[in-house]
Amino acid sequence: MRTLALDIGNTAVKAGCFDGPVLRAMAAGLTAAEVHELVKRWEPQHVIVASVAEAAVLTVEELRDVVPGEILAFSPGTTLVPLRNAYATRHTLGADRLAGAVGAAALLPGRDTLIIDAGTALKFDLVTADGTYHGGSIAAGLAMRLRALHAFTGRLPLLELPAADATIPLVGDSTTGSLLSGVVNGTVAEIGGLLTQYQQQYPSLAVLLTGGDAAFLATRLPNSIFVVPELVLLGLNRILVYHVDK
Numbered sequence: 001m002r003t004l005a006l007d008i009g010n011t012a013v014k015a016g017c018f019d020g021p022v023l024r025a026m027a028a029g030l031t032a033a034e035v036h037e038l039v040k041r042w043e044p045q046h047v048i049v050a051s052v053a054e055a056a057v058l059t060v061e062e063l064r065d066v067v068p069g070e071i072l073a074f075s076p077g078t079t080l081v082p083l084r085n086a087y088a089t090r091h092t093l094g095a096d097r098l099a100g101a102v103g104a105a106a107l108l109p110g111r112d113t114l115i116i117d118a119g120t121a122l123k124f125d126l127v128t129a130d131g132t133y134h135g136g137s138i139a140a141g142l143a144m145r146l147r148a149l150h151a152f153t154g155r156l157p158l159l160e161l162p163a164a165d166a167t168i169p170l171v172g173d174s175t176t177g178s179l180l181s182g183v184v185n186g187t188v189a190e191i192g193g194l195l196t197q198y199q200q201q202y203p204s205l206a207v208l209l210t211g212g213d214a215a216f217l218a219t220r221l222p223n224s225i226f227v228v229p230e231l232v233l234l235g236l237n238r239i240l241v242y243h244v245d246k
Contacts, residue, residue, distance in 0.1 A: 001244070004044035005236035006035065006063075007096060008051035009119065012212070016233030017042045021241070026230055028212075032062065039066045048240040050074040050095035050232075072240055074099065082106075082242045084132040093135075096232050097125050101133040103235030104208055107228070112202040115231065116191065119211035120144060124194060128202075137194070142213050145183045164216045188220045195222075 007014040015038055017025040027038065039047070047067050049060055060073050072079070076098040077091035083105050087093050096117065104113045105127050114136075117123040121144070124136035140148065142161055150158035159179055162168070168185055172178030199205050209218060210231040218227045228234075 001046070001241075002042060002044045003237055003240055003244075004039065004042055004047045005233045005240065006047065006049045007099070007232050007236060008049065009096065014233060016230060016237060017044070018237045021237070023230055023234065023237075026233060035063075036066050039063070045069045046072070046240055046244055048072045048074055048236045050099055050236055052094045052096055070244075072243055074236065074239060079239065080243070080246075081239050083127065084130075086132050087135045094123075097123055097136075098133065099232045099235035099239065100210060101125050101127045101235065102238050103228070103231040103233075105131055105133075106234065106238045107208070107231075108206050111206045112204060113206045113208060114195070114198050114202075116207065116209045116225070117211040117232075118142070118209065118213040118217050122187065122191075123211075124198075126198070126202075139190070141211075142183060142187055142216070145187070146179065149179060149183070161213070161216060164219065168220075184220070188217065191217070191221060 001020055003018045005016040005018065012028050013030040013035060014028040015030055015035060016023050046069050047063065049063065049071060060071055063071055074095050076093040076095055081098060081102050083102055100115045100117055104115050110129050112129050113127045115125040118141060120141050122139045122141045126134045126136050128134065146159050149156050156179065159176060168180050169177060170181060170185060172181040207225045208231060209225050209227045210229060214227050214229060
């Protein structure tokens with residue numbers, strides 16, 4: 001069964017082409033026209049769409065013109081998923097957070113697992129060994145922190161993140177260096193501190209890292225953290241297959 005998972009985020013549209021549970025191709029930063037072309041090439045029998053964007057570059061209605069099969073619009077508040085959702089306000093839960101949790105539970109069944117999604121926002125999400133999603137935390141992502149420092153001050157410059165392998169000194173000897181130290185080293189310290197607290201409660205905790213800044217952060221975090229760039233797409237496909245099989 002050919003399926004297509006579309007993750008419409010705050011800054012990019014990501015797509016995963018699946019043959020059953022197997023991810024055959026993945027793409028990010030797609031335009032609406034590129035998604036339409038991907039649908040024509042892959043010819044999926046079923047499509048799942050998840051969006052956290054207020055002004056989506058692509059809508060379900062647009063897809064219906066090019067998708068012959070079923071389109072599942074994923075809504076954490078109403079869509080059934082193959083794990084127990086203990087989040088108190090499901091209607092406010094981001095689709096990417098719940099999809100990532102489903103993906104983590106499928107990859108590591110029977111494990112306490114923490115998902116760190118480093119994208120526009122920095123999100124922590126916990127799935128326990130009994131298959132329950134509990135929630136987690138939301139903070140500003142790396143780029144958002146840099147933009148906020150520029151926007152809410154009079155003289156601090158707007159910076160972009162350096163290359164993933166760039167060295168960020170602890171002590172910045174310039175304004176640029178100080179900003180990068182505060183944002184990058186501060187975020188890494190924040191992640192480390194939260195990890196310590198989670199590991200105290202869940203000693204056998206597995207940790208998965210995903211999101212647009214995952215590669216940048218991976219070299220600055222413990223080696224025991226596994227990078228899974230396709231985690232949200234894997235979760236979306238798992239949800240879609242779950243509905244098709246019901």
